[in-house]
Amino acid sequence: MHLAAPVAPIAPHPLLLFLLGMLVLLTLARLLGRLAERFGLPSVVGELVTGMLLGPSLLGHLAPGISGWLLPTQPPEQIHLLDAVGQLAVLLLVGITGTHLDTRILRRQGRTAATVSLIGLTVPLALGIGLGFVLPGSLLGDGHSGRWVFALFIGVAMCVTAIPVIAKTLTDMRLLHRNIGQLTLAAGMVDDAVGWLLLSVVSAAATVGVSAGVVSLSVGYLIGFVALAGTVGRVLVRKVMDLAARREESGPAVAAAVIILLACGAITLSLGMEPVFGAFIGGILIARSRVAQPKLAPLRTVVLSVLAPLFLATAGLRMDLTALWHPTTALAAVALLALAIIGKFAGAYGGARMSGLSRWEGLALGAGMNSRGVIEVIVALTGLRLGVLNTATYTMVILVAIVTSVMAPPLLRISMRRVARTEDERLRLLDHEEWLGHRLPEHDVVRRDAA
Incomplete structure (x- = not known):
């Protein structure tokens, strides 16, 4: 043989x-x-x-x-070696973000999250498509997909939200336990689901064309994965994490969590969606095991201290600001950035106000949802790979990702100072600190358990 x-x-x-x-x-x-x-x-x-x-x-x-x-x-x-490390980092970052999502907020404010997300999607999507039809032809890629596919790509790039960057920002600013932080993650999750669907449809249009069958299949896969995760996956993941948490050391729980996140990411990728969406759902399922949460603190430390900085650093390596030196290209970049910011803020703020939230809560949601980050990078890389975007357009889209991510922290800080804290937020903060492995005062533990 x-x-x-x-x-x-x-x-x-x-x-x-x-x-x-x-x-x-x-x-x-x-x-x-x-x-x-x-x-x-x-x-x-x-x-x-x-x-x-x-x-x-x-x-x-x-x-x-x-x-x-x-x-x-x-x-x-x-x-590609660096890209592989970055992909692993973003999967784990999104996964541990999902473990922080309080599903009680989703049950209480699911309609608000959906309203904020959908309006925050449609307004910048419409603005982006309109801009895509008037941008100079020199910004189109070398592919043969046509102006309308280019316009759709610009629209998708302007309407997405980046859960990894939002999560890192909220964590750094100690806002992940706040109701607005939870609502931002929930709305971002809806954004991601719709964004992956739109990206898959537009990618199909750039390659084999788009049809009702392609759209129906993508929607069916999305609904089927969420339904399966919420039923069979929910029970299975909780049993696995509870079993792993029985060991005194944290290693088995950390390994089980990583395996679950990689499996969920692989499933969604095989279905034509992005793996980060699957990892986020996996993180939500892992959070169902309360006994395993304190043992995952080492995983969070490694991800946030080592892997996440590596991933965020690799995001700009393909960006070339020198491509924007031409006056026409620079003007187009300014227009794209302005409409991206205005559209996302207007959509998220309008959705928040329609749902009965205060002005400052609406501004905080707009600031958080405005972060494009990694999702924008994925959209840009997809457009570049398919020949829909060229280097200049790719750089413009990445510039939107960086500028909007940099804008979020100061705007969040200003608006959240004017949003009153609730008792639920204080108790959630205690859970969050304990999950990180921080020692809590005895009276805080008693009050948390009593609540």
Whole structure:
């Protein structure tokens, strides 16, 4: 019997470049994150800027030799090593975010979350499609999909919301336990579900065309996955996590949680949706096991301290601000950024006010939902890969992701100062601190348990 030759391991030189790239990205991301905190901003701001500084926008422009040696894009397998780490990081980041989502808020304010999300989607989507039809033809990609597919891509890019960046921002600002923080995550989850559906439909239109059958199949997969997760998955995941949490050490619970998040991500990816949506649903299911939550603190520490900064740093490596030096392109970038911000704020604020929330609560929701982050990057990369976007348009879309993510923290800080705290929020904060492994005063534990 003929045996296949074993696959050779990665060569020393590519491995060295990978390790050096990881070293520089993580070190600079942590340093810039701390610098951002010194200026009163969450660390996510500095971490997002890291890739922009090391990519073609700065280092690649000023010292292309150093940039090409440290972070080579050829062969493509080299940069794909960093991409793989980033994908693992974003899956785990979204997953642990899902474990923080209070499903009681969803039951009480599900209609509010849906209203905020859907209005916050449709307004920027319409503005983006309209803008896509008037942008210069030089911004279209080399593909043959046509102007209308390009316009749909611009609309999808303007209407999405980024749960990973929202989660990191809310965590850094200690707002994840607040009702508005929970409502922002809930509305963001609806945004993500619709956004993945729209992206799959537009991607199909750019390749094989779109039909009622393609749309129906995507919607059916989405509904089927959520229904299965809420029934069979809910029971199965809780039993697995409860069993893993019986061990005194935290290792089994951490391993079980990672396995569940990877499995959920793989399922949604195989169904044509993005894996981060599956990981978020997996995190919600993991949260059903109360006994396992304190044992997941080590996972959260590694993800937020190491993996998340690495992912956020890699997001800007393909961005090239020098592509925006042409006056027409720069004007188009300003128009895209302005409409993206106005559309998302107007939609989220309008949905909040229609649902009976206060003006400041509406502004806080608008600030949180305005963060595009990683989801914008995924949309941009998809458009670039399919030939719908070119480098200049891709950079414009990534610029929207970075600027909107940087805008969120100060606006959230201003608006949340004027939103009164509730007793439910205080109790949820105690649960959150205990989940992180922080020691609680005895009287707080008694009051929490009594409630």
